[in-house]
Amino acid sequence: MTLTLTFDDHLHDLLKILAAEGIRSAADGLSSMVGARITVNEPRLRLVPLATIASLVGGPETEAVGIYLQATGGVVGQFMLVMPYEKALELVDLLMEQPTGTTTQLGTLERSALAEVGNLSASFFLNALARRTKLDARPTPPAVMVDMVGAILDIVAAVAGGVGEHVLLMEGQFLRDEREVEVTFWVIPDPSALAAFAE
Amino acid sequence: MLAVAEGNTHAVGLGEIKLSRDPQDMLVAYGLGSCVAVAMYDPFTRAAGLLHAVLPERIKDAEVTSAKYVDSGVAQLLAELERLGANRGRLVVRMVGGANMLSLKDAKQALNIGERNVAAARVALTSLRLRINGEDVGGTKGRTVRLFVADGRMTVRVLGSETRDL
Numbered sequence: 001m002t003l004t005l006t007f008d009d010h011l012h013d014l015l016k017i018l019a020a021e022g023i024r025s026a027a028d029g030l031s032s033m034v035g036a037r038i039t040v041n042e043p044r045l046r047l048v049p050l051a052t053i054a055s056l057v058g059g060p061e062t063e064a065v066g067i068y069l070q071a072t073g074g075v076v077g078q079f080m081l082v083m084p085y086e087k088a089l090e091l092v093d094l095l096m097e098q099p100t101g102t103t104t105q106l107g108t109l110e111r112s113a114l115a116e117v118g119n120l121s122a123s124f125f126l127n128a129l130a131r132r133t134k135l136d137a138r139p140t141p142p143a144v145m146v147d148m149v150g151a152i153l154d155i156v157a158a159v160a161g162g163v164g165e166h167v168l169l170m171e172g173q174f175l176r177d178e179r180e181v182e183v184t185f186w187v188i189p190d191p192s193a194l195a196a197f198a199e
Numbered sequence: 200m201l202a203v204a205e206g207n208t209h210a211v212g213l214g215e216i217k218l219s220r221d222p223q224d225m226l227v228a229y230g231l232g233s234c235v236a237v238a239m240y241d242p243f244t245r246a247a248g249l250l251h252a253v254l255p256e257r258i259k260d261a262e263v264t265s266a267k268y269v270d271s272g273v274a275q276l277l278a279e280l281e282r283l284g285a286n287r288g289r290l291v292v293r294m295v296g297g298a299n300m301l302s303l304k305d306a307k308q309a310l311n312i313g314e315r316n317v318a319a320a321r322v323a324l325t326s327l328r329l330r331i332n333g334e335d336v337g338g339t340k341g342r343t344v345r346l347f348v349a350d351g352r353m354t355v356r357v358l359g360s361e362t363r364d365l
Contacts, residue, residue, distance in 0.1 A: 050213075051212055051213060054229075054230065059229070060229035060343075061229050061230055061343055061356075063358055143301045145300050147230075148229070148232075148341040148343065149230060150229050150230020150231065151231060151233075151298065151340075151341020151342070152230075152300065152341070153230075154213075154230075154231070154232030154233045154234045154253070154341075155300055155301065155312070157234075157253050158234075158254055158312045
């Protein structure tokens with residue numbers, strides 16, 4: 001893999017634009033899902049080694065929620081939305097317009113709401129990519145995992161083919177009125193897809 | 200539980216092998232999902248080793264000693280332990296992990312990596328004529344595994360359950 005070599009300033013700028021577009025469209029999708037205005041602030045973009053992710057989410061044993069999809073078609077990659085368990089509860093409350101603290105566990109309904117967040121985020125994000133790159137890209141159905149961060153991230157490491165790899169990290173906040181919930185998106189693009197973006 | 204100082208806690212990251220003969224030490228692999236940890240311990244020399252492998256089989260461009268893969272990792276773990284003074288005939292071998300983190304309907308995405316990791320570990324250990332003395336594998340839950348160098352005790356922790364000995 002030559003991801004680090006190909007990730008130059010030009011590509012960084014381009015991805016930043018794509019990320020902003022993608023996340024904005026994801027927020028639009030969420031807004032129509034919940035019937036209220038949800039916005040996302042300008043995402044921060046970083047390239048980080050896969051091995052460091054767990055420590056960024058609070059350590060490998062931290063209980064977290066991961067929403068995982070793969071992109072198929074012309075753009076190949078993985079898409080992971082990961083947040084500490086408490087944040088996931090907060091996000092459910094925000095989406096369902098309940099006071100923070102109302103949701104105390106993730107049942108079927110809450111899990112499918114989170115799956116939908118992943119689905120919308122990934123779909124809108126991939127659509128933005130597709131528009132720019134003229135490559136088609138479709139997300140697989142989302143899988144919601146509730147477990148230790150390390151365990152959730154194994155799938156990403158396994159599919160990426162190892163641990164020496166870098167992933168593209170986007171951090172942003174979902175905002176609804178004066179409430180906000182910080183979420184982190186991990187996009188793990190296949191190097192061939194990155195090459196396509198750079199052209 | 201044995202008290203282990205923070206400085207004596209050695210985290211074994213993805214694709215790593217760690218060894219110790221210091222009775223103060225504890226080797227730990229946090230949050231194993233589909234990954235597999237293989238532990239080997241010689242009770243006589245107190246030589247302990249823990250492998251945290253990600254994928255079942257080494258790809259041909261990878262180093263033959265790579266700990267990222269179960270097959271090469273298991274062989275490398277044994278080789279390093281023997282260099283550290285462990286005797287193959289005395290080794291207590293245990294394995295943990297290989298969960299399927301995605302539900303059945305997502306199985307295609309998961310490619311059954313957990314299951315394949317466990318199968319690869321059995322093949323690798325058998326080919327090295329090593330018997331598995333204990334295991335906690337499969338299922339759908341992530342695990343943290345700890346190996347105490349002083350006495351070879353091994354514990355497994357799953358979220359929402361008591362830590363238990365293996």
